[in-house]
Amino acid sequence: MLLSHCRLPDGRADMHVLVREGRVAAILDAPPEIPAGGPAVIDCGGALLLPALTDFHVHLDKSLFGLPWMPHAAGPDRMSRIETDARILPTLPVGPRATALLQRCIAQGSVYFRSHVDITPAFGLRNLEAVLALREAEAGRCHIQTVAFPQAGVMRAPGTLALLEEALRMGADLLGGLDPCEVDRDPRGQLDALFALAGRYGVGLDIHLHEAGELGLFSLAEICARTRAAGMQGKVWVSHGFALGAAPEARLQRAAAEMAECGVGLVSHGAGGAALPPLLRLAEAGVAVLLGNDNMRDTWGPYGTGDMLERAAIIGWRLDARTDAAIAALLRMATEDAPRALGIEPPAVAPGAVASFVLLPAETPAEAVAQHPPRRLVVYRGRVVAGGA
Numbered sequence: 001m002l003l004s005h006c007r008l009p010d011g012r013a014d015m016h017v018l019v020r021e022g023r024v025a026a027i028l029d030a031p032p033e034i035p036a037g038g039p040a041v042i043d044c045g046g047a048l049l050l051p052a053l054t055d056f057h058v059h060l061d062k063s064l065f066g067l068p069w070m071p072h073a074a075g076p077d078r079m080s081r082i083e084t085d086a087r088i089l090p091t092l093p094v095g096p097r098a099t100a101l102l103q104r105c106i107a108q109g110s111v112y113f114r115s116h117v118d119i120t121p122a123f124g125l126r127n128l129e130a131v132l133a134l135r136e137a138e139a140g141r142c143h144i145q146t147v148a149f150p151q152a153g154v155m156r157a158p159g160t161l162a163l164l165e166e167a168l169r170m171g172a173d174l175l176g177g178l179d180p181c182e183v184d185r186d187p188r189g190q191l192d193a194l195f196a197l198a199g200r201y202g203v204g205l206d207i208h209l210h211e212a213g214e215l216g217l218f219s220l221a222e223i224c225a226r227t228r229a230a231g232m233q234g235k236v237w238v239s240h241g242f243a244l245g246a247a248p249e250a251r252l253q254r255a256a257a258e259m260a261e262c263g264v265g266l267v268s269h270g271a272g273g274a275a276l277p278p279l280l281r282l283a284e285a286g287v288a289v290l291l292g293n294d295n296m297r298d299t300w301g302p303y304g305t306g307d308m309l310e311r312a313a314i315i316g317w318r319l320d321a322r323t324d325a326a327i328a329a330l331l332r333m334a335t336e337d338a339p340r341a342l343g344i345e346p347p348a349v350a351p352g353a354v355a356s357f358v359l360l361p362a363e364t365p366a367e368a369v370a371q372h373p374p375r376r377l378v379v380y381r382g383r384v385v386a387g388g389a
């Protein structure tokens with residue numbers, strides 16, 4: 001495939017990217033002669049070619065996409081949302097909803113995903129079965145990593161630990177966790193159990209940590225300490241970490257240094273109604289920071305479109321990140337940094353690199369984020385998976 005007349009992230013215009021066997025074979029400043037029966041030529045019309053996007057925190061099994069609009073049914077707190085999941089979702093098959101969300105994400109340029117999947121006594125393992133089936137069916141169009149996620153808690157929901165272990169045996173890639181103090185009211189119980197299980201199966205952890213203030217910083221420190229003790233540096237992430245958003249300066253610096261030293265990363269979706277951690281400062285302090293959409297049109301909230309560029313723009317707006325350099329740093333958290341954190345080779349618009357791209361009408365990466373115009377083409381490992389330029 002030849003992607004002709006495209007603009008590159010480094011600013012070069014009217015370039016031609018030759019793709020062969022899923023990789024960038026060459027980047028040329030003049031269009032090559034294409035023999036009859038040669039590669040398909042896609043005229044990019046001067047649009048910007050970016051590495052494809054990663055959504056590092058998604059809940060494919062909670063989606064309500066593909067159904068008629070459902071008004072938000074949960075009360076204002078987290079426990080009410082957990083109860084609403086258990087009340088509404090078991091009656092709705094996972095496959096069609098997850099597929100509908102995934103197609104929207106791919107159409108907007110995301111082809112790498114970390115999906116949390118509810119593992120609870122109410123759901124058993126059926127959500128995971130559906131998401132693993134979807135992963136297999138879509139393996140030629142995207143890469144999905146799964147997290148066995150104890151949405152109803154671990155210690156407060158007897159039977160969950162055994163289900164989590166079964167989920168790892170079935171092929172879940174990571175183990176999840178959730179607010180060890182607020183949900184389980186047993187931080188030592190939850191974290192010791194999760195780290196022991198993760199260690200036994202040699203998998204990483206990605207723990208939802210909504211807890212605010214000193215409580216959240218306490219849980220974070222407990223996670224860091226266990227990560228270091230278990231030698232799991234680089235394999236543990238905290239999603240949200242709201243406590244980092246309102247911490248006094250000295251506490252923030254201490255927590256950032258601890259996360260960087262223990263190899264605990266942070267995943268953020270810029271939640272409304274919660275203090276946003278200073279993501280750019282944390283990244284500068286050496287913390288691995290990744291971005292995700294989290295809940296999209298599901299039982300947890302009506303917002304979200306599947307667009308990671310829109311998500312990066314929302315986060316940039318909340319951080320007051322105005323310079324091109326700051327916006328580009330945010331984009332890296334959803335492009336080149338993220339597949340590496342998934343343990344796979346990241347795509348790039350560079351010779352030899354994996355050819356997963358998104359094409360859109362913008363002049364620079366910063367404009368692509370700030371304006372997030374419609375996507376024209378999405379390519380996964382050399383194959384067009386959405387759009388037609």
Ligand SMILES: [Zn+2]
Nearest residue numbers: 116208294295
């Ligand atoms: Zn989540």
